[in-house]
Amino acid sequence: MEVVELDFETCRKAATSRDSRFDGVFVTAVKSTKIYCRPSCPAIVPKRENVRFLPTAAAAQREGFRACLRCRPDAAPGSPDWDVRGDVVGRAMRLIADGVVDRDGVPGLAGRLGYTDRHLHRMLSTEVGAGPLALARAQRAQTARVLIETTGLGLADIAFAAGFGSVRQFNDTIREIYGRTPSQLRERRTLAETDEGVVTVRLPYRAPLHAEALLSFLSDRAVDGIDQLDADGYHRNLRLPHGPGRVTLAIREGHVAATMRLTDLRDLAPAVARCRRLFDLDADPAAVDAVLGADPALAPMVLKEEGVRVPRATDGFEIAVRAVVGQQISVAAARTVLRRLIAADAGYFPSAEELLALPDGAFAMPEARRRTLRGLAEAVAAGDLDLDGGGDRNETIEKLKALPGIGDWTAQYTAMRALGDPDAFLPTDLGILRGARAAGLPDTPKALAAHAERWRPWRSYAAIRLWRMP
Structure with missing residues (x-):
């Protein structure tokens, strides 16, 4: 089968200008050297007749090209x-x-x-x-x-x-x-050896990235024993395929430094993928901000805070539980309830099966909401609901809304953070309505939802910005 190739002139222009925004979007394969590079590689741009543009590193490798050891195209941000x-x-x-x-x-x-x-x-x-x-x-x-x-x-x-x-x-x-x-x-190793099971990696992203917006959102919702923010970075426990792990993420210029403590090093790739997802590192902030900044009501906040990301998830089920718990209560109150769901010595958010095994006394909430959580956990444990990226988003939202006690607000919040839907929106959310009022936008759910149509396909990012309004 022929390897798909991209529009030559568009890619050529990006590679000639060494535009780092296209790193991860495509790779430049040089026929004369049989090496492939990032678009931003500092090496001399090859002649037109010697270059091909391919969509992924895997496509280049399949065609017999080797990775450039100067620009490390395999370590570029993922494609937005x-x-x-x-x-x-x-x-x-x-x-x-x-x-x-x-x-x-x-x-x-x-x-x-x-x-x-x-x-x-x-x-x-x-x-x-x-x-x-x-x-x-x-x-x-x-x-x-x-x-x-x-290592x-x-x-x-x-x-x-x-x-x-x-x-x-x-x-x-x-x-x-x-x-x-x-x-x-x-022989090229430059980093010092670390303790067994500890790996430090660089997670690149497309600038800009508004660190304070991302970290404050996660810190406000941190639950003791699961995650926390301090001077060293954001610390998060991970439930991984081969055992537990813990990661410290520190935002630097152009990358996030991730120190991972893994029970089993086979979990490095999934740990990296989940951390990238959590910090929304594969986003294209220029594309998002261009759409949102075109609205006069949002333009000042976009100009003031460029590169705001959607804080996402390392565990989709956890986000869905958080959404149910957070129905009609404050963020602080939700944290208190969530602490009751986590055993003091567990250190990890309960899985669907573990939540089902909890006694009723662990659910510090009305009986109806407890039944909703158990119904959610039953659907996930049975494999009827995939909240970790494998399910169709629209179908998953409808399945969520079919569960007793889950309405559009809970489904959209879960879609935004667990499913990575860039276009989820919550027009009935009190915080979003308050932010809309402060920005001079319509402040009724119906009118705001109508206005938000102009923000497609990035309404999730608009929601984060409205939540940040004073």
Whole structure:
């Protein structure tokens, strides 16, 4: 199958200007050197006849190109297209990033999405230039490179931690993709060795990123024992496929420094994916702010605070529970209720199964809301509701609203933070209505919802901004 190629002139212009906004959107593959780069790579721009533009690193690797060791195209921010899209390809890309192929194989991925293996391969190849196995292989190679260059682990241990089936497969893949053996890559290591199970990685993002808006939102909703913000950064416990973990995220210029303490290093890729999702690091702030800034009512706040992100989630079920608990009560009151749901020594938000096992006394709320939480947990535990990126967004919202006690506000809040829907909106929310009034916007739900149509497809970002109005 032919690898999909992008509009040549548009990509050529971006690469010639070394525009970092396009890092992760496409890669530049140089036919004369067989190396592929980010659009912003500082190397000399190749001649027109020597260059191809491909949608993903996996597509370039499939065509026999090696990753540039100068600009590290495999470590670029993710594509904002796949990040916001709610269709099958967007959902597949998010699940692959979370390690579903490594854990469950292509049949497991296809099953989550409701398609056959063959049809899913065809859709991904058409859209991103590579099938699910090639995409997962590219991710394994990047994970391996990070472990090689940032830890003192033995290379054989790294091979299996990154998801390779054998040391030989690991050696061949690293040599093919980076043009170096694993031992040669290790010679490039510049970071000091850390404690066993601790890995520090850089999570790049597209500037600007308004750190205070992001961190204050998460800090206001932090729950003791789960997450907290201090001078060192935002600390968060993670429930990962192979065991618990904890991450410290510190926002720097152009990247987020993530120090991860993992029970099992096989969880590095899913931990990275979930942290990127939590901080909305694959967003395109220029595209968002251009639309919102075109509204005179929002323009002053967009100019004052560029790059506001939507704080999202590492655990979709947790966000849905938080949304139910937060119905008609303050953020502070919701935190108090949530603390009761978490055992003092647990350190992790309860899973659907664990929540179902809790006694009624753990639910400091009216009986009707307790029944709603149990109904939500039953749907998730039974596999009828996917809140971690595999389900269709519109279908998931309708399934949520079909549960007793869940209305549009709860469903839209869950869609915004758990499903990553960039266009969710909550026109009945008192905080949003208060912010709308302060901005000179309509302050009744019906009128505000009508006005918000001009903010599509970025109404989630508008909601965050309205919540921030004094």
